[in-house]
Amino acid sequence: MAAIPKGNCYICGAQLGKQAMKNHIMKVHAFHEDGQICRLLKIEGADDKNYWLYVDVPATCSLSVVDTFLRKIWLDCCGHMSAFFGSGYTQIGKKTKLGEIPVGAKLIHEYDFGSTTECLITVVGDTVREKGKRGVRLLARNIPPEFICGECGAAAEWISPERVYTEGDPFLCDKCSEEFGDGILLPVTNSPRMGVCGYCGDQDSFIFVRPEVKSTETEKGVSAKS
Numbered sequence: 184m185a186a187i188p189k190g191n192c193y194i195c196g197a198q199l200g201k202q203a204m205k206n207h208i209m210k211v212h213a214f215h216e217d218g219q220i221c222r223l224l225k226i227e228g229a230d231d232k233n234y235w236l237y238v239d240v241p242a243t244c245s246l247s248v249v250d251t252f253l254r255k256i257w258l259d260c261c262g263h264m265s266a267f268f269g270s271g272y273t274q275i276g277k278k279t280k281l282g283e284i285p286v287g288a289k290l291i292h293e294y295d296f297g298s299t300t301e302c303l304i305t306v307v308g309d310t311v312r313e314k315g316k317r318g319v320r321l322l323a324r325n326i327p328p329e330f331i332c333g334e335c336g337a338a339a340e341w342i343s344p345e346r347v348y349t350e351g352d353p354f355l356c357d358k359c360s361e362e363f364g365d366g367i368l369l370p371v372t373n374s375p376r377m378g379v380c381g382y383c384g385d386q387d388s389f390i391f392v393r394p395e396v397k398s399t400e401t402e403k404g405v406s407a408k409s
Contacts (some may be wrong), residue, residue, distance in 0.1 A: 188233055190325040191391045201225075201235050204323045205307060208237055212322065214312040217337030221310045222281040223322075226253070228375030229291060229301035237323040239310050246319050250277055252319040253292060253302060256389050257374045260382040263295035267304075281306075300376040321389055327373040332356035334363050341368040342378040353378065 189200050194212050195287065197204075221239040228234040236256070240249060246267050267275040268291045275290065290304040312320065318349070330339040333352020341360045344367060346353035360368055361387070370408065371377060372384035 187235070188325050188328055189322045190235065190237075192323050193321050193391060194394065196393045196395070198326070201232075201325075204237060209308065209310075213308075215311050215313045217314075218311040220282075221312055221320075222284070222286075222359045223307040223310045224249070225305040225307050226228075226292075227303045227305075229303045231375050232303075233328050233363065234373070234375040236321065238319050238321055239312055240281050240319050242309075244281055245277060246275065246279050246281070246368045247277040248318040249281075249304070250292070253294070255386045256321070257296040257302070257387070258300055258376050258382070259386055260376070260380045261295075263297070263380075265292065265294040267292050291403075294376070298380045300379060302375065306326055324389065324391065325373070326391075330354045330371055332359050334359040340371055342371055343368055344378050345364060347378055380406060 190204055191196050191198055192204065192207060192212075192305065197207055199207055207317075208223065220242045222242055224238050224240060226236040226238065234257070238252070250265055250267070258265075267277065267279075269275050269288065275278055284306055286306050286308050288306045292302040292304055294300045294302075314390050320325045322326050330338065335356060335358070337356040337358070339354035341355045343351075343353045343355065354371070355363060369378055369381070370383055372382065372387065374382065374384055374387070376382040377384075
């Protein structure tokens with residue numbers, strides 16, 4: 184089995200594996216004097232854990248804020264319905280506050296009840312960050328996996344949803360997409376919903392830029408307002 188890809192810390196630029204990133208965040212970025220109490224969440228693709236995030240969210244925010252964030256960074260294509268579920272597949276209301284969910288709890292977030300994409304959310308612990316107006320703050324994200332064209336071996340930029348369910352390789356480069364593309368082609372994205380429904384990643388503005396060269400515009404894209 185291939186190793187889970189490393190990720191980037193959006194605060195300091197460190198490049199670490201998933202578990203090491205959690206330790207890094209808790210040791211280096213988890214506490215700010217007289218700050219805002221938050222929950223640190225690890226979010227992964229339930230079926231493909233190559234896609235992962237660490238975020239912190241004020242304990243006073245509701246799950247609806249997390250839902251909005253996940254739609255923007257990973258999921259939204261056609262405005263489908265979504266829901267959160269806890270142990271025993273018990274639905275948890277989106278008005279539930281993060282502070283009401285115990286540390287160690289694992290939740291499932293489902294988006295689209297037809298072609299469903301599931302995310303696994305783990306409540307890692309409590310953190311304290313600088314007070315502000317932001318809801319979800321992106322702390323770390325996996326480095327985008329690289330895919331190659333099944334026809335020529337070049338870097339893939341497209342995926343064929345039809346080929347996902349057949350024996351053909353679903354990934355195509357720009358050139359081969361014109362010759363071998365059949366039916367609808369969707370762009371390769373850094374998301375567990377890649378290739379599903381009409382997902383194109385067009386709302387995903389959370390691109391990693393090393394902290395020392397971040398622009399004001401990029402900073403605005405790193406968080407979702409509550």
